[in-house]
Amino acid sequence: MIAIKSNLQRNLDALAEHHCAELKPSIIARLGSLKTRQQTFINQNIDRILTGKPKQLSDLLSEYKKFCTAKGRGALLAKNINKGLKSVFNYKHFSRTNAPVTEYSAYTLVKKLDVNTCPYCNRNYTVTVDKKKRVTRPDIDHFISQAKNPLVGLSFYNLIPSCLVCNRSVKNQQPTVYGRYIHPYEEGFGTATKFNFFSLDVDSLTGLSDNYIVTVEHNTLEPEKVQRCVNNCKLFKLPEIYDAAHHGEIADIVRRHYISGGKYLEMLQDTFPQLGSIDDLYKIAFGTFWNEEDFIKRPLSKLTKDIVDQLVFINPVKPKSAIFL
Template sequence: MIKINISKAKREEVEEKHYQYFKDNFLDKLISLSKVEDSFRDFYRFLLLNIEQIITGRPKELNDVIIKIDNGFPYLSSLFKKGTRQRSGHEKKLINKLNLKNIFNYDAFLKPDPPDWGAYQLTKNLNVNICPYCNRQYIVTYHSEEKKVIRPQLDHFFAKSIYPYLALSLYNLIPSCNICNSRLKRDTEFEYKKYIHPYEEGFGDSMKFSVKIREEKDINNYNDLKYLDFFFGESDEFDIKFKAGKEVNNEFIKKAENNIKVFKLEELYDFHKDNVAELIKKNMIYNKDRIKELYQNFNQLFNSKDDIVRMIVSNYITEDNLDKRVLAKLTKDICEELNLFDYT
C-alpha cells in the first residue's frame, strides 16, 4: 500500500473546488431541512454546523465527526450501522425520511459531465494513476473527444452505507482499482484506528515485501530442489510475504496487517514471483562493474546511477516515486532485501 501524494497547493485547490461544488448543489437542501420542526432537526443542525469539516476535513476530522454522531445521536448511528436486511419497515422509512442521499448525493457526483466538478474532475486533479491499496493496477483518468470517461473507482474508506453523511467527503473518496474496491473491500467497515488511510500514510519502510524460501515440510519434491536455484532466479519455491521494519510500533503493524488481509495482498503478490526471479537474473547480468561502465559510456542519457537501475528493473525504486508505476514497492523492497544492483 502506498500513500497518495498531493502537493499543498493542489490539495488546497481541490478542497476549495470540492466544497464549492457541495455549496452550489446541496447546501440549500440541508439549510432547509435544518429549519423543519421534526425529530431530525437537531441532527440536521449538527450536520450544518460541521458541514465544512464533513466535506473537506482530513481523515482524522472525519473520524471525529463519526464519534460525535455516535455519542450525540446514538439511535441514528445504530440505525446507519444496521444492514438493509436487518432494518425493520419502520426503520427503512426513517432512513428514507432523513433524505441523506439527496443531501450528500454521490450518484449526482458520478455523472460524467457535470459543469465544473465531479468524480472525473476530482480524479484528474488528484492525478493518482496507480491504485494506492494494491500498487498492482493502473487507474488513469482519460477523457476522449467523444466524452467517454475512463477514471478510477472511488472507494469510500468509511463505507457510505454505514456513514451516509460522509458519502461526498473529499478525504473519504479513495481513487482505487475495481479489484480492491468492488471485489475485495466492498462495504467492509473500516475504522480509522484499525486501517491505514492512504491520504495519510502508506506502508513505507515500516511494512515491506520480503521473500520467504519454503521449508522442507512445505515442498512436495524437496529432493529435486537445488538450494542455489533461487539465487539464480530459477526456483519458485518461495513466497512473497510482508515483514515489519525496525522500530515499528504495534499499532501500525496491526493496521497494516488488517489492510493486507482485506486486500489479499500476500495472496495476490504470489502471482508476481516471476518479477522477483527476473530481478535476480538482471542483477547477475548488471553487476557493479557493468553499471559503472554504462554510466561512464552513456552519461549523457543518465543523470545518476539510480537512473540506470530504474532502466534495468523497469521500475522506480525510491519511496517518493512508488505511485508512478505498478509493482514499484515490490521492486524497491526486494532489491533492498536481496541487496540487488549495489553499485556503491
C-alpha cells in the same frame, strides 16, 4: 499500501477546498428534507464535513451522533440519525458516468488527483481517460463506509481512487475504522512492511525459474504502525495476491542481480554515464521508481524496491561523469 502525498502538482488541501466549493451549494439546497437537528449540524459543519482530514471525519461522526440524539426538542433516535442523508450527500449522482464534462463530478476529482496506480495494492493502473469523451476512471473507495455513514459520503479525504479488484472484489463492504488501518492520504507502508521472497529450487536462485514464495515482513521497531499494516494486508489479501501473481517479475530482478554480481546499476552507469542519478539508472534498470513518493506513479514500484533491497544490488555512490544534455 502507497501514500497519496501532497506536492506541487497535487495540492491536496487546495483540491479539498475546490471540492467543497463545488459541492456545498447543492448539498445545502437539499437540506430541507432532513430533520431540524440534522440540518443544524450540517449547516454548522458543512466545510468540515467536505474537507476534514481522516481523523477529523472520524471525530465528526461521533459529534453528529451525540448532537442528534442529545435530550431536548427535536432529539432523534440513534437508528434515525442517518435517515435522508444519502439523498443529501448524493454520491450516486456525483459518481454517475454520464455527467456533463463541464460539471464537477467523480471524473473531475480523480483527474485532478492524478493517482496512476491503486494505493491499496500498487498492482493496477488507475488512470483517468477524460478528454473529449469520458472513457474510464478508477473506482472510488470510501475509507469510512458511506452505507453506514452517509454523512461522509462526499468527504474529500474519504474518497480514495482505487482499482476495481481492491474496491469491489477484495474489500467490498468490509468496514474500516480510522486508526486501525493505514489511510493512504496520511501514510504508506514505508519501512514498516516490506515484500520478501524465498527461492524453492536452484534455478530460481538465478532467475531461471519463478518458483518462489512471496511473503511480507514487518519491522518490529515500528509496532504501532505495523499493526495497521497487518490489518491492511489482511483486508486487501496482499500476501496471497502477490504470491499468486508476481513471481515472474521477481525472477526478472533476480536474473539481473545474478548476471551482474549485484552490479547491474554500475554496469548501466558505465554504459550510459549521461544518466547520472540513481533515479534515472533505477528507472532504466527496473522500469519503476526509486523514491517512495513516486511509487504511486507506476505499478509494482513497492515490490520492486523491496526485492532490490533484499538482493542488495550495489548502487553507484556518486555519478562518475554525469553529463546532462
